[in-house]
Amino acid sequence: MTQALQSLIDMTRALGEPARDYVIIGEGNTSMRRDDASFFIKASGHQMQGIDETGFVAVRFAPMLAMLDEPPKTLTEQKAITESAILPPNALGGTEGGLAPSPSIEVSFHAMLLQECAARYIGHTHPTVVNQLMCSEFAADFAFKRRFPDEVVLCGPCSALAPYADPGLPLALVMRDSVRAYMAEQGEAPKLILLENHGMIALGDTPSEILNITAMAVKAARIYLGALMTGKPTCLPEDDVQHLYKRPDEIYRRQRFVAK
Numbered sequence: 554m555t556q557a558l559q560s561l562i563d564m565t566r567a568l569g570e571p572a573r574d575y576v577i578i579g580e581g582n583t584s585m586r587r588d589d590a591s592f593f594i595k596a597s598g599h600q601m602q603g604i605d606e607t608g609f610v611a612v613r614f615a616p617m618l619a620m621l622d623e624p625p626k627t628l629t630e631q632k633a634i635t636e637s638a639i640l641p642p643n644a645l646g647g648t649e650g651g652l653a654p655s656p657s658i659e660v661s662f663h664a665m666l667l668q669e670c671a672a673r674y675i676g677h678t679h680p681t682v683v684n685q686l687m688c689s690e691f692a693a694d695f696a697f698k699r700r701f702p703d704e705v706v707l708c709g710p711c712s713a714l715a716p717y718a719d720p721g722l723p724l725a726l727v728m729r730d731s732v733r734a735y736m737a738e739q740g741e742a743p744k745l746i747l748l749e750n751h752g753m754i755a756l757g758d759t760p761s762e763i764l765n766i767t768a769m770a771v772k773a774a775r776i777y778l779g780a781l782m783t784g785k786p787t788c789l790p791e792d793d794v795q796h797l798y799k800r801p802d803e804i805y806r807r808q809r810f811v812a813k
């Protein structure tokens with residue numbers, strides 16, 4: 554097994570630790586760019602807690618991205634394309650034969666985000682406190698504004714927000730629209746994508762960045778919910794958000810946090 558795959562396993566286990574309350578049972582999935590042509594993704598039916606290399610599968614980008622550009626008319630066709638994209642188990646670094654497991658149902662959005670956002674790692678979770686907001690009328694306010702400086706530094710000047718869609722290809726398609734709109738407006742990829750009535754996605758270059766963004770999004774959700782109990786949450790003015798995000802000392806701090 555490669556060191557890179559081990560880093561994905563360690564990140565996935567950390568996100569799956571029960572004390573963090575980011576996921577339970579089979580919730581959530583992670584991925585990592587393997588090379589220009591393929592990526593590793595969590596296999597379907599595996600729990601993030603305590604996962605090992607048997608819980609990952611290597612998948613080629615090209616068939617998955619082609620499917621987003623020309624969505625198949627039937628689920629059978631979609632399944633056949635996904636199966637054709639799976640690399641044999643020895644792509645994980647081992648030598649064993651046999652059939653590769655199936656990738657997570659969310660394989661299409663992982664392929665799309667790794668490519669569109671040039672991310673190296675992705676962590677998708679369903680933290681209870683984040684979903685308390687994603688399943689409420691406050692989802693957009695939480696996503697598009699910021700409340701405190703470290704939320705800006707770690708999670709970016711705002712989040713992308715994807716409306717609810719059926720998990721799988723429909724979700725990947727609405728998420729692609731949200732991400733493209735975000736990039737057109739902000740001039741860079743989002744660090745945090747929030748999914749209405751579903752959960753959140755952290756994007757980054759290192760496992761530390763994924764863990765930091767997820768932890769900060771959870772803290773921001775707790776603060777928002779606490780502020781709601783006292784009245785209406787107040788937000789940082791947009792000028793302050795942009796100033797914080799572009800301050801050289803904050804950029805330095807951000808780079809120190811993720812340089813692992």
Ligand SMILES: [Zn+2]
Nearest residue numbers: 581677751752
């Ligand atoms: Zn999910």
